[in-house]
Amino acid sequence: MWIPNSPGGGYDQTGRAAVGVLDRDNLTGGDIQVTNILGAGGSVAMSRLMSEEGNGNLLMTIGLGVVGSTYSFGVDARPQDATPIAQLIEEQEGVLVPADSPFKTIDDLVKAWRAYPESVVVGGGSSPGGPDHLFPMQLAEAAGIEPKKVKYVTYDGGGPLTSALLGNKIDVGFSGLAEFEGQVEAGELRVLAVSGDERGTGVFADAPTLTESGIDLVFLNWRGVLAPPGISDERRQELIDVLTRMHDSKQWQQALKDNGWTDAFVTGDDFDDFLVEQDQRVASTLKELDLL
Amino acid sequence: MENFQLLLGGLESALTPMNLLYAAIGVLLGTFVGVLPGIGPAMAIALLLPVTYRLEPTSAFIMFAGLYYGGMYGGSTTSILLNTPGESASVMTALEGNRMARAGRGAQALATAAVGSFVAGTIGTILVAFFSPALADVAVELGAPSYFALMVLALVMTTTVLGTSALRGFAALFLGLTIGLVGLDLNTGQPRLTFGVTQLVDRLDIVVVAVGIFALGEALWVAAHLRRKPAHVIPVGRPWLSRDDWGRSWKPWLRGTAFGFPFGALPAGGAEIPTFLSYLTERKLSKRGDFGRGAIEGVAGPEAANNASAAGMFVPMLALGLPVTATAAVMLSALQGYGITPGPQLMTDHADLVWTLLASLLIGNTLLLVLNLPLAPLWARLLRIPRPQLYAGILFFACLGAYATNLDPFDIGLLLAFGLLGLMMRRFGLPVLPLILGVILGPLMETKLREALTISGGDYMTLLSEPLAVVIYVLIALFILGRPFIARLRARAEQSADPDEFEDEKELSKS
Known part of the structure; x- marks a missing residue:
């Protein structure tokens, strides 16, 4: 293997x-x-x-x-x-923000993002072409934002991505959810939405899917x-x-x-x-x- | 003092005969893995996982801790004896360590590395035990601008090791920075200097570059001069550290720890920058002028920095549940296997396990010293093998290491190419150290600069937006402006020795 x-x-x-x-x-x-x-x-x-x-x-x-x-x-x-x-x-991907982020729902994020695409800095744990990069790009497109305008920062995996979120270096993180269970449970990070066609389980059960929130995307x-x-x-x-x-x-x-x-x-x-x-x-x- | 009691409690539950046995197995296995090129501690733990699932979590983690520290230490053995660093963190150790070994002081180099690792690992683990949550909160506040400033500081400090000819020094440095450019541009996905070769897309492995330039370049250089020079027999030195060695080592150990620990605790710190900041500092502070010919400080400092940063890694791992290295990632996934969720609540929900882990780090560290110190003189005898056979062995080890990481013959070709480059650099008197620093620093600096600029939307003022960054720039300014002043003071004190000369260049001028 x-x-x-x-x-x-x-x-x-x-x-x-x-x-x-x-x-x-x-x-x-x-x-x-x-x-x-x-x-x-x-x-x-x-x-x-x-x-x-x-x-x-x-x-x-x-x-x-x-x-x-x-x-x-x-x-x-x-x-x-x-x-x-x-x-x-x-594996579902999630849209994550720090606990004190002004974005309370995925709607808040999309509204701000549409109005000023350059003002939202997003990050993910994979290089261009990887899932954490493709997801925000497809989400932007589904929400009517030009993907080319998305400001995407590559982090070397989930660890550095989390610390960038906790330190408020970036506004939104896109990543597979499994690694973030502990942070979400402790209330340090918030999941705005999950990318699958069904909600997650456990600590992620409260987060809506994108389709529930009126965005036509399953990733x-x-x-x-x-x-x-x-x-x-x-x-x-x-x-x-x-x-x-x-x-x-x-x-x-x-x-x-x-x-x-x-x-x-x-x-x-x-x-x-x-x-x-x-x-x-x-x-x-x-x-x-x-x-x- | 509550933490102290918790740590004692941890020691109590860790110190059973069975657990000591697991720690000893871990340490031996780790040292072995560290000595073997191509397998790192992360890989070794991943291989062990299926076996350890049947153990209790405590025993498993005690074994992992031994393996981790053992691997960190084992890497220094090949660096010192064979000039083939097994990982990027022990590149700096090879510089002075191998010179010492060839001057018959291999046992001392190994001993100072072992004791230095022990001191740094112990101090580091205790710092983790008492200050993890507080340190972790500070560490996440540091962003790309601070990291970038740290890299600039390191780059400015490399100018002190350019050697006697600034032109040659800068040529080597820029060659290194160029080699560091090879690979995929992280922001735009454009391949740079890859000439359509897929294996080059991923940026060059620093270990392949360092082993090629150091070990292969050296072997080729020696081979080219074998007939013209009388055979140089490596003298057999004393087996133990002398009083003078202790006196010269203890300060670098502590300074190395001071460099290594904070970097280890940073989410994007790593062990490379602190090891060479420590090396450069020791070189600058040295009054003896034997740097480049086997100065014990040059081994003691970086080795301590290496192990302190290895301990620092546990700060984000335990306090935030963040894996910042591959080893931490594997350890955290092992935790998940026991049904424990890594995260900020780890230290509160599973306090007993965390304290046992910390205690087992201390135990593993002590065992490492006990097992390895007596071995140092034995290892050092390896160098009494006649030169042709010894260098053949080094070539074999270097190729095996390059191949084992990826099982790709291309890497051996790459290694040979860098070996030739190393030979040419020796032939034309280019110092190799600035090149290696360029290869390490270049990509790190670029990544951080671009991360900072992407976030700020191209506004360069963002580089001054964090307090730590500003402090570092002030330090750099003082360093640069202060140099002519210090030089004048020195001239007045009439110092005659020039510590910045490279042995290579001396050999060259002789031949």
């Missing part, structure tokens, strides 16, 4: 959790080795996966961030050209598993079966709960179609921003 990012990140957690379940129940009949392949937001791993054509003993975790980075790093490797195996999880970060291109159909089906059994295990359901991930198990051709759709959406957002 290849992980296209560093230890401790989202891809790593998902990949290692999956491998943990596979190993414990011995679903593959052998040991699985986990390797982190760093570089260019996952596109180094992506292009290496493409060159492993026909290797039926290799899997790689993939997600929205990797799709985005293949564009921003100019790597010509589309995920649907590899062999899509399964989508595993989804979900997702992660799944790819195999290299050119493997046989039988092998593909075997891999899908293995992951299906993993998904149905109690341990995996527990891992979902522990990490605050939403179950979103999609396999085979449906996952294929989903990847094509996501790929196009990323491309069109980046084109809008002249980043392509």
Whole structure:
């Protein structure tokens, strides 16, 4: 199993959790080795996966961030050209503000943002092309703000982003919610809205979805598993079966709960179609921003 | 004194024979991981996670703490003995440490690193225990303008290590800054100086650059002169620190701690800036003039700074639940595995665990010293291997390290390219230190400047908008304006020794 990012990140957690379940129940009949392949937001791993054509003993975790980075790093490797195996999880993104922010609701934010796009500084934990960057851009577009006018600051992950919010260095943060549970519970950060089609659970249950607030946008970060291109159909089906059994295990359901991930198990051709759709959406957002 | 009692309580629950065993395993494993190039503490903890899930949280965290400090210390061993820093934080240690090793003082260099790490780690952990919440509140107030000012200060201070020729020094510095430009522009997504190579898009790994320039450049230089020069046998020195060594080390330890801890506590601080601020300070303060030939202060200071910043990392992690390094991120995800939510309430809701963790940091630190101090003379014997074999070993280690991080042969090519650059720089008498500083500082400075300017909408006055930034600029102004004045005072005192000379240049003028 290849992980296209560093230890401790989202891809790593998902990949290692999956491998943990596979190993414990011995679903593959052998040991699985986990390797982190760093570089260019996952596109180094992506292009290496493409060159492993026909290797039926290799899997790689993939997600929205990797799709985005293949564009921003100019790597010509589309995920649907590899062999899509399964989508595993989804994660909502949230719109976060510090506790003493003048924005009480998502409406306040959108109104101020529309009136003076330059006056609102937004930040996220991913570089251009990543989920935290795509989300505010798509939100701006849905709310009738020119994405090019959005002032976006890149932070090196959730930690530095939170400290920028707590220190009032930026006005709004866009990021996956799981990392912020503690801050929200302590009342230091407020969630104005969540990006999924349903509200979150626990401390996030009070935050409305964007669609509830009259903004027509559903944005979900997702992660799944790819195999290299050119493997046989039988092998593909075997891999899908293995992951299906993993998904149905109690341990995996527990891992979902522990990490605050939403179950979103999609396999085979449906996952294929989903990847094509996501790929196009990323491309069109980046084109809008002249980043392509 | 309530905190003190809590810490004692933590020590009590941490000090069981079983936990001591876990701490010892962690420390040994950590040292091993630190010595091996290419695997950092974050990776090691991630690999351990599946195993530790079956342990109690306390035992698991005691093992992690040992592993973390062990890894921080282990990195200095290869820096000193083989001139191959395993991580960016031990680049500065290699400078004087390797010179000491080659002068037969390897054991002393390792010992001062071990004791310095212990002193800094202990002071740092105690500071974390008593001042975390207060420090964390201050730390989040510092924004990009303050960070930028700190970088400017570091850059101004690099001008003191340019060497005898200012022209060559600046050439090396700007070469370093240019190398630092390679990669994707974070704001516009434009690739810079990547020549269409995907592996270059991510900015160059400072460890590959440093190992290439230091270790490979050195090996090639030695190989090129092997026949013309008589074989230089590394003398076997005393095994322990002398009274003089202690006398020279203790102040740098404390100063290094003072540099390292606050940077570690800052959300975007890191260990690079404090280690080289400490190095530069020691160099400036040194009256002996043996910097560049193996000054013990140059190892003691940066090593203490390195470990103090490693301890400082726990301030944002415990007080705010913020992971500021990869290691902290992995530790926090381990907490989540136990059903504990990291966040500002960690210190109140799970006080027992936090205090046990702090206590285990102290234990891990002590064990590290106990295990490693006797090993220092043994390690130092490694250098008695004959030169051709020793340098072959260094080349092997350097390549393994470059390859192991990403399993990509491209990185070895990159390493060789920087090795050649290092050889050319030695050939033409360019000092290597300014180049390394340029590579480290350039990208950090750029990121912070652009973050500040994006937020302010391009208004440069924002750089003066934070009190700390203003204070630092005043210091810089004093430093620059005060220099001619100090120089005149010095001339009057008729100091003859010139401490700023590089050994490389001397060798060059001899040959």
